[in-house]
Amino acid sequence: MPLIDLLGQDLVKVRLSSMVEKSRVPPALLFVGPQGVGKAMAAFLFVQALSCPERQKGDACGHCPSCIQVQRQLYPDLLIVEPEKRQIKIEQIRELQDFISFAPIVGERRIVIIKEAHLLNQVAANALLKTLEEPFATVSFILLSHRHSLLPATVLSRCLMFPFVSLAGPTIVQILARQRAAGELGEVDLEAAAAWSGGSMERALFFLDEENLRWCRNFIDNFSGLPGSSLGAALDLAQEASQSDSSEVLFFLLRSFLHEAMLYAQEVEASTLCLSGWSDKAAAFAGLGVQPLLAMRQQLLALERGQAVNINLKLAFEAFFMKIVVTVAV
Numbered sequence: 001m002p003l004i005d006l007l008g009q010d011l012v013k014v015r016l017s018s019m020v021e022k023s024r025v026p027p028a029l030l031f032v033g034p035q036g037v038g039k040a041m042a043a044f045l046f047v048q049a050l051s052c053p054e055r056q057k058g059d060a061c062g063h064c065p066s067c068i069q070v071q072r073q074l075y076p077d078l079l080i081v082e083p084e085k086r087q088i089k090i091e092q093i094r095e096l097q098d099f100i101s102f103a104p105i106v107g108e109r110r111i112v113i114i115k116e117a118h119l120l121n122q123v124a125a126n127a128l129l130k131t132l133e134e135p136f137a138t139v140s141f142i143l144l145s146h147r148h149s150l151l152p153a154t155v156l157s158r159c160l161m162f163p164f165v166s167l168a169g170p171t172i173v174q175i176l177a178r179q180r181a182a183g184e185l186g187e188v189d190l191e192a193a194a195a196w197s198g199g200s201m202e203r204a205l206f207f208l209d210e211e212n213l214r215w216c217r218n219f220i221d222n223f224s225g226l227p228g229s230s231l232g233a234a235l236d237l238a239q240e241a242s243q244s245d246s247s248e249v250l251f252f253l254l255r256s257f258l259h260e261a262m263l264y265a266q267e268v269e270a271s272t273l274c275l276s277g278w279s280d281k282a283a284a285f286a287g288l289g290v291q292p293l294l295a296m297r298q299q300l301l302a303l304e305r306g307q308a309v310n311i312n313l314k315l316a317f318e319a320f321f322m323k324i325v326v327t328v329a330v
């Protein structure tokens, strides 16, 4: 697939393809934006366009040996660095420095893609910074991150930023339909998956599984019924939450639901995010009042941050849900 077929990121696409066309590529690019909106895909398509000997109008041909090598991640001038156990370590930066110290083998430049760059630990980030400060004409870095504010300012200042946006529902349906046409998906409900995805392809793929969709609907039903219910209900729900297969999706659902309720509480027109069938429940939940909702959102964010440092998720969810049970409508 060439760069032109990347869907939902038109501004980024135009900038990247113009760089390829002019052969003017900065030493470091930083792709930022939510998870699952095509940052990694864009990076590979960009590398493909840069290295294709048959390229035209800033894009790859998509089928020459070089393009195929990039698609299969076997291109000799491309190195991919990804976190190991949620960290990018100094050893990986040393490997990368070794990789760029050699001249390109087949193309005009060597390219390094660093996935989840915000997971560089401090020592690794410092080492990378030194490399970025002494750019090679034949080397480019592409950093990908959905939490780029965690990167050191010194690293950020060395990168040209490319903001990626959440994908619109119809775009997600279009991408899924393309995958289905290629035989990668069976008969699945594309619209429902897109409606629940909140603009992320990763979540859309999660919701293609009917069981996942059912589980989430049920979970949000139970969550919205917490105020005034029993402590047992809170404990059961905490048990379920802590056993969820995808905490990213779970936190996204809770955040979205609280956001929706907050809009109702402040009498703002409900958002278009509107996950199927939630409006009534969010409107009822909004009756708890703005202050309690704000407190819940704070607590949820703290819980989400804690999850990254391995707190006991079940206990934390229990505390969070029990507090909601005893919250009384104003």
Ligand SMILES: [Zn+2]
Pocket (backbone or CB within 6 Å): 052, 053, 054, 055, 060, 061, 062, 063, 064, 065, 066, 067
């Ligand atoms: Zn090609």
